[in-house]
Amino acid sequence: MSKTLVQPIGQKRLTNVAVVRLKKHGNRFEIACYKNKVLSWRSRIEKDIDEVLQSHTVYSNVSKGILAKSKDLMAAFGTDDQTKICLEILEKGELQVxxxxxxxxxxxxxxxxxxxxxxxxxxxxxxxxxxxxxxxxxxxxxxxxxxxxxxxxxxxxxxxxxxxxxxxxxxSPMRLRITISPESLSSILEKLGTWHGDIVAKEESGSRVSVVCELDPSLFRECDGLVRTLQGRLELLSVSVHAEGDTSVDRYxxxxxxxxxxxxxxxxxxxxxxxxxxxxxxxxxxxxxSVGEVKQNKCNTCNALVGDAKQYREHFKSEWHKHNLKRKTMNLPPLSAEECLADVDLGASKEDLKEYSF
The missing domain is CATH 1.10.10.900 (SBDS protein C-terminal domain, subdomain 1)
Known part of the structure; x- marks a missing residue:
């Protein structure tokens, strides 16, 4: 017996449908899900099974719509309860994309x-x-x-x-604060020199000395062990330190x-x-x-860089994007902003000629 999987109109086949497959007892069992929901279910973010499964049906082949036989389900899972079997496949199966x-x-x-x-x-x-x-x-x-x-x-x-x-x-170095006794300061400074660490600041407060330094991340464990040995305290101020001030990073x-x-x-x-x-x-x-900007968002519909996150959102409301979206549905290549403006003007002129033609 076979049954074709009913999919929403306007969706391409197997684009939004994810197949989770489990081989057990010599047979292959599959369920039809939404891929993003499968990942959410496994990370315990999604808790509604109806939002994960397209149908509470176990298939032997989803793409062909072939249902699994009841005797095979009983032999492999010990039950023919489709929902329970779907849950097991969802947890143990392999996601096919x-x-x-x-x-x-x-x-x-x-x-x-x-x-x-x-x-x-x-x-x-x-x-x-x-x-x-x-x-x-x-x-x-x-x-x-x-x-x-x-x-x-x-x-x-x-x-x-x-x-x-x-x-x-x-x-990039990490920034640390080392708090120790004045007697142990020389040992720490000597070790920092060996590690090629940079001392940013040094303060004395009562019977304790605080040293802020920048050190290679690979030396953190060794530094932590040394500070513990000297009965000091180690604080992590920054995981990654970059130079302050303006820089033309775009030049690279x-x-x-x-x-x-x-x-x-x-x-x-x-x-x-x-x-x-x-x-x-x-x-x-x-x-x-745009000097100093690290990230440029790209619109795949218009095939163009459209700036930062704010400009990216505004771009989706523009006539340029909407026009290219219409062209995309007709399998036409995208136009640049200037070409789009000319194409819209041409279309408007044709509409005017139709209106005044007899």
Missing amino acids: AGKEREAQLCSQFRDIATIVMQKTINPETKHPYTISMIERLMHEIHFAVDPHSNSKKQALEVIRQLQEKFPIKR DEFNEDILPSMPKEVSEASIGQLSERLEKQSVSKNKS
């Missing part, structure tokens, strides 16, 4: 990893972070491939290690492929300075008024 959905997931995770890398790294010369677009290009340069089964933070740390082998980039956004040659693991300060100077000379800013 289409090729485009998988590609979208990988692109999203790639962006997340690049964002983490940007937040945790700086240019050794300027002490400022690179832009997100620059980090993404460097990741493509080292041919980084996303592992969908691995944590984004873990992969970001691996990316930083690989980038340090070829490009002038380093982990545009560069030619030959600007960033492969570099040895130990990059000299002179090499870093030369590379930064070449980047500054070669770069061409697309919009001088």
